[in-house]
Structure formats: structure tokens, C-alpha cells
Amino acid sequence: MTAVNPMQSVKLPPLTTPWTDTVTGDARLLRSVSDAFGGPVHLLDPARFTANTRDFAAAFDTAAVTGTVYFGKKANKASAFVDAIADLVTEDRRAGRNRRFGIDVASAGEFRQALAAGVRGTDLLITGPHKPTELLTLAVRHDAIVTVDSPTELKALADLSRGLRVRIMLRVLPNGTTSRFGMTDDELTFAEKLASERSSDITLLGYSFHLSGYSIRDRRDHAHRVIERLQAVRRTGRLAPDTISLGGGLPISYVQQEDWQHFLDPRAPHHFHAGKTFDSYYPYYSATTGAAALRAMLTDTDSGAVPLAHVCQDNDIKIFVEPGRALLDRAGITVFPVLGVKDRSPGVIVVDGTSLSLSEQWFDTEFVPDPQLVSEHTPIDEPPFFASVGAATCLESDMLTWRVIEFPYRPTTGSYLVYHNTAGYQMDSNESAFHDTAIPPKVVVTLDDGYPRWTLDRRENY
Template identity: 50%
Template structure:
């Protein structure tokens, strides 16, 4: 694909573009389901749509009878419009607009209620309508993250449970949800174990309470352990253009020894503190369905971003490469972080081999902002890049490729190209069918 299709696409679009590999999404989804099956746990996977705007991943979720996690009316319309059943949608986020709540209830979506006033809006504000109850989870404020702006504390949860009972058939309280910052397994197991107990207590009160959502946060691994350790050890201003500095704590953990489905398996085999049983056993014994809303874990290796080199200038001991497009299409810089996987240099001409020896360079965008850098690090390329060469940033489908994109300088947003691969056939491409 790299030797022929990517240069053709770069020529056709005349600017940066992203390519998507939906087969990887299918593989990742299957692996998560296998982890659930291996632990004999009833579970359901929702794709966190905020991780990527492409329609193809929603289409794949629908085809595989998985769900989609949405947080806006537009995302809900996208999910429904691309074939996801209403009952396979979970609605998250704070202070939801009635324009989102109303169709969510009408289509039977599951709603993670973040606050008491939001619950009151569902019960008395009229978004439900008709004869369908509002299916809800109560979102819990994580005890280990008490300053989070999301979720309800113990007193608020107790009040919410009472209000759900008083609401009668207008509301069906199906369980609890949470989302933790970070990627550690044990805190998730601890809180999930606590919510299993809450489900049992809620059932005694008369609630359904048979579901727990652990949100996202399943890590993926962008690089090997040696590269990650080497990067951290050599992490200082000398290795960045203009002496740029970063805090290591701001970096995503780019290496993970047990990523994706393996992390889910580890979660299920963890014993919460004070328990003899694993989380999987607790869930089975309580007849609780485990819900999750992964983004990156479903998009691992599912896409990349391609930029064309416009020019190269030499500095003192390194170079500055300018590419078309902006760092808004590689969002990591806008989180005060550096994207660790090195871009791959593809020569403009297929027969153009490395010459002149290794060349160290940072990568900037074709804008008038000093800060608009795709890569501040001085990367070692096999040769000095030339105008017309391509730089391919790998594995950008999970949040990097479009969470911060905007038409800065009136530049068009990079198109998303779906690469369909059939066994024994050459790859074929098509534009993604995003409605917006």
C-alpha cells in the first residue's frame, strides 16, 4: 500500500489526509469480547465516538451489534443514521441538553445521569414523552478522584435512588457508571467491586440495577519497552527544537506491556481489596453485565495520518521540515505532549534510496505560528527529506487525528480515506461517509 496508494492519494487530495483501517477495529472488538468470554462475564462494548469522528467505525460497530457512546445530539444522530440500534447507544457527558435527552429516551438509549438536576429533567422536564421509560445509569463520583467535576457523591446517589423510585415507570434505573482518569487497573477493579455491592443494595430497594459501566481507559501500546525507556531517559531540552520542554507526566504511557484486551483480562482477574473473589466472580455471582466505552482500545492500528513535505531548512546540527497541514491534525501537541511514534519517511519516487546518511530534524506545519509543530523532537531520518516526500504518522486513529482539527488559515480539514482490504485482492479506497 505504501509504495503506490499513499502517494496517489496525496496527489489526488493535494494536502494532508488520514487513512482508516476498519479491519483493525473489527479485530480489536473481537479481542475485547474474547476477554469477556474467557472470564465468563456477561458484557457489552460501546465505541467511544469522541475518539474519532469517522462514520466507518460506527458502521462497523453496528454491523457487529456493538454499541456507541455519544455525548451530543449530533453524535446520536450519526450513530442512529449509520445503523446502531437505539438500545445499543449509551449517552454520557454532563448537563445534557434536552435536545439530546428527548431522542435518547425515545430510541431507548441508556443514559448515564451525571447529577440530580439532570435526573429531575428526565423525570419532570418532559424529555421522555410517550410510554417509554428513561433507561438510566447513575454516574458515581470516584472516591479516589474527589475533585472530578463528573458524577454524584454518596449522599447524592442516595437521593437519586429515592427519586427514581418515586418516578415510578417514568424511569428504569439499570445500574451505575464511572470513568477514571489514568490507566491503572486496580483502581478500576476496586470501584467496580464497590458498584457491584451498590447494585445488590439497589435491588433490595426495588431497582433493576444489573449493569455497571467502567467507562474507557484501557491503554494501548504505541511503542516497545526499550524505545519508551530510552525516550524517557534522554528526555531533555537538547533533544527538541528551540529547547522546548515537556513534563514527562503529561505524556501518554506510550508503552504498555498488557494493552487493550489484555488489560481488560487483567481487570477481570483482579481481586478488589478485602475480597477473596476476582472481579469476574463478583460480577457473575451478582448477575451483573459489565459495560465499557473504549476509544483507543478499539482504534489501535486502525489509522494513520499522512503529510507531504513542502521544504527543509538546515539549522545548527539539525533540520526543520515543513509539511502541509497543521498540528491540529495531530492533536497531541495541543495537550502539551509529544507524539512518540516517529513518522515514517516515504520517498517521493519509489526508486529514491537513502543517500547522504542519517539526518536529524523536527517537523513543523505550514502556518505562521512558531508553536505549530507536529514534532518538536529531533528525529533521525535515514536521509534528508525532500519536497514531495511523505511523512506518515502511524496509529493516530485514537484521538490524535481529529479531536482538535479546525480549518485554521481557511485550510480544509484533511479527508478521511477508508482502506478496504480483501484477502488476495489489492487494497481499495473510498471516502468516509461522515454526515456532518
């Protein structure tokens, strides 16, 4: 019996790359990797990550701005991406170029992983809320830059740094927001005064901010306001800040514009398992993404203001940016073996794994790009199969995809569902060994003359 949904289903095919096309086009490769570890796996493409990171550095170069790209490490735990940054840092050092790459870390574990990969402390930026003493101590000993989130934290850092100079950024609370991160004007004034008084221990490099949402114009406008504060502090003559950080959160696209617009159309047919509904979704399409979004922030003039790049050039101001998801764009996929199918109308596909490996559920929403069905033997002339995707746990709510998907044919045990573009946060932000099952391993797949070869990510060997 083949369960067919008589109603139309909205399609959201994922954006792919030659790497993903090659890897998902080889069902035997997926089987060999999955069989080796006995379940779902995350496959990584470090070459794509490196290309994305180079694009960000090129955006700074094109705008004639001195900038550093810090990889937001929290977006993925794999060592492969840390190793890629280490290679870029080494390449620049050998070429005698200014420091253009580094890693944004927010825990002692991330700090040590970066050091183990060969990234020096001077190339690390420490972020996050009030940091534990262990992390601050590492920062002081290795000359990392610390983004300070409160006057209390700055005082603790100053007390730790006696005799050793520490470089800091002060995190600004954007006007009109209710974020728990960043400092108010009064708190910033206090922190600046403390930095001035402790100038033998503390070097104020500049100011950092992070805005929620994905508005390029809002970020550019706030950058101008932060620069105004930086210049005002310079004029006092007590401190000499010369850097601002634009933070992370730059948009990427998972699907084509027309597909995304069709999905958002209130007249479009939407079918979800058990009548599930969601109030909002991540913007799975953006017109300007990744390095192009950074370039637009630096050079666009649609607000009538002087381009941010010109302000930086005229005032000797450097820029940091801290992308995570944007550097990982299309640098990984997640493969779930199909365990079985319930032939209903619509059907339910049960896969080996859990929704904890698609962390968008953490935000009470859905990872909406269509999963790709891959089989060693593709049926011919079989009708499409409409189904949602459930996990191999005993929880009613553990659904990888609540939305009913139109698959090209009915899956069978031994087929695979591939979720694309999962390297940015989806893979491991929310994973756990629920039901005493193993957390899916991360596997690096490289193409050698077009032939895929795989190896376990170095971190999985610890």
C-alpha cells in the same frame, strides 16, 4: 548541504501492522490519495477496528461475564467505524446472541450518525455532562440508555420521559477525586430516591464510573466498591440495578517497551527544537493493553479480592465498557506531504498541514512516536538527517514534532511523513480550518488480495 546532528537521537519507531506496512510501503498510493485531496490525509483501517472490538467481546466471553462493548464515538468522527459497529450488531442479532456491541455517544450529532448507520437506539449509551434537551429527547424516543451525571439532569430526563420508559445509569464520582463528572454519595442517594419515586418512567440499570490514569488495579478495586453500592440498593427492594460500567480509558502501546524506557531514561539524549520541554507524556507503552487489560480487570486476583468476574457471575451483574482509543489501536495513520526542508543542524522539515491534526498538543505535550519517511525514490548511501517537523502556518508554536528525529535520509519536496496510530483522538479532536485550509479528509483503505484500494469515508460526503 545535508544537516547532520552529531549527537545521538533517541529512536521511538512506531508499532505497525501488515496493513500499515502495505500502505506505507506504496509511495504511489500515498501520492494518489494526497494528490486527490490536495494535502494531508487520514487513512483508516476499519478491519483492524473490528478485530479490536471482537477481542473485547471475547474477553467477556472468556471470563464468563455478560458484557457489552460500547465504542466511545468521540475518539474518531469517521463513519467507517460506526458502520463497523452496525455490522457487528447485525451479525449478533442474526445469530441470536445477547447484545454485545453498541456505541457511546455524547451529542445529538453522534446519536444521529449512529442511527444513520443502522445502529438502533437500544444499542446506544448516552454519556457526558448535563445533556441538552435535544439529546435527552432523542434518548427517550429511541430507548437509548442514559448515563446520568447529576440529580438535576435526572429530573429533567424524568420530566421528558412521561409516558415513555427511560433506562438510566447513575455516574459515580470516585472517592478521592476532584473530577467535575459523577455524583457524590448524597447526590446518588437523592437520584436513587427519585428513580424509585418515578419508577413508572425510569428504570435504573446500574452505575457507571470513569477513572483517570491507566491503573488496571485501581479500576478493578473501584468496580468492587460500585458493586457494593449496587447490592445495597438491591436490598432495599425498591430498585433492581444489575449493571456496572467500567468506563473507557484503557491503555494501548504505540512503541516497544525498551524504546519507551530508553526515552524516559533521564540520561538519554533529548533534543527539541528551540529547547522546548514537556512536563509529561501519554504512556506510549503499557505492559497490558486493550482487551487484555479488560481481561485482567475481570480475572486477576493480585489484590487478594475475589475476581470481579466471579462477583458478577454470583450476583447476576452485567458489565459495560466504553473504550475509544483502545478499539482504534493501529486502525489509522496520518500522511503529511513534505513541502520543504531547512538545512540546519538540526534541520526543520515543513509539511503540508498543522499540529491540530495531532491532538496530543491539546494537552501541552507531544505525540512522540517517530514519523515514518516515505519517498517514491529512496536515496542510496545518504547519511541520516536529524530534524524536527514544523507545520505550514505562520505560528511559531505550530510544530508537529518538537523532538529532533533521526530520519534515514534527507527528505525532499514530494516525500511524505506518516504518523502511525493516529485514529484514537489524534486525527480530529482538535482540528480546525485555520488559515482557511481544508481539514484533512478521512479515507478508508482496504486490502483486496493484498492490493490497497481506497475510498472516501462516508461522513466526508455529507
